[in-house]
Amino acid sequence: MIFCYIDESGTRDIPGNTSHYVLAGLSIPVSKWKQCEMEVQRVKAKYYLNDTEIHTGWMLWPILEQSKIEDFETLDQATRKYEVEKYRKSELLRLQTAKTQKQYHKTKKNYRHTRDDIHLTLDERKQFVLEIAKLIGSWSFCRLFAECVDKTHFKPAIAKLSVDEQAFEH
Template identity: 55%
Template sequence: LCYVDESGTSDIPGNTSHFVLAGLSIPINRWKYCDNAILAIKKKYNLEDTEIHIAWIIRPYLEQSKISNFENLDYTQRKSRVQQFRKTELLRLQKTKNPKHYSQTKKNYKKTEAYIHLTYQQRRDFIKEIANCVSRWRFARLFAECVDKIYFDPSRRDQTIDEQSFEQVVSRFERYLQIIGRRYPERRCGLIIHDNNPTVAKKHTDLMKQFYEKGTMWADVEAIIETPLFVDSQLTSMVQTADLCSYAIRRYLENSEDELFDLVFQRAD
């Protein structure tokens, strides 16, 4: 099983300098073990029913720093105090008649609502524990295509950034399956499980059909079965883990942040 997710935007210029598409592959008989390992970490931080969306988890929440003794409060108290602060702030912004600022703040609050009971350090610890867990999966392999958009010239290519990235990940996963299948015949076939994005879903499904017919630029596709299975990442911890891997790689490329990268890169193919 190869779980695929992206980090950054494929638009040019977009709001990131890099685009990363990552695929985290695990043997099918290890799926339950991996899922349970991630769930155990989530439960530790009271996040068992919550999506790991690292870009929203790992940012500072200003209101927490404005609540006295926030770190000494329990989870319920923290959540209540932050919600109270945010309601007050939204009411204040409504009166300023700045709809753009109000709308963006409301979006930020909604995206981070599930994590407000954790301090900034606890949120960082949570993400690091997930990354450390992945680093110990010796049976897993990480594939990724990383594009520096400064050097990507659309006029000289017949593929978009996300199309090129998908072809690369498919090719590498296919080649890995061919190699591993010689030694372990029971692992000779694989399936791609992709974060569901309505725009990307049709495009990548059509691309995969082309790959089955003509192959990619680098490999004939024989070991990957079916077109990608697109799933809601909110319901699938393993796709969320692929999101963490792609984020860690992109932040390393853009900002030389190596804490998470050094962990997930241990599983790089």
């Protein structure tokens, strides 16, 4: 039996707010799943990300608040987290005006998606992603696959499938 993790990027809507829809998957034999999980957990623990889901796109995004905190890189991780959370609270309070509601909600969403990573510098987050990628790349028994649909050239009438169905079929 094979365990398969599938995730997508982009929207299935045409035109939607993305030009591409990507469906990616990782298949692992069930007999190896526990081993893989333990190896990933070891890397996550090294970066104090034990109970977090890995969102590579958000992890590789610069956290601008960190650049506004003096000597951020030299602080211990608990202080880093405290300082970023303090800055974020003040920024959300500042944005809570009628004129900035759209910016307030966008900022709040960005903060929510990066909440688990604020104790790591951008270089540390890059290193974490690289370690996870190398780890998965070392698993000769697993398969990584993906399908990318360029929605600017996708013709639903010809395909007779939705974008996500087309990607899944391929």
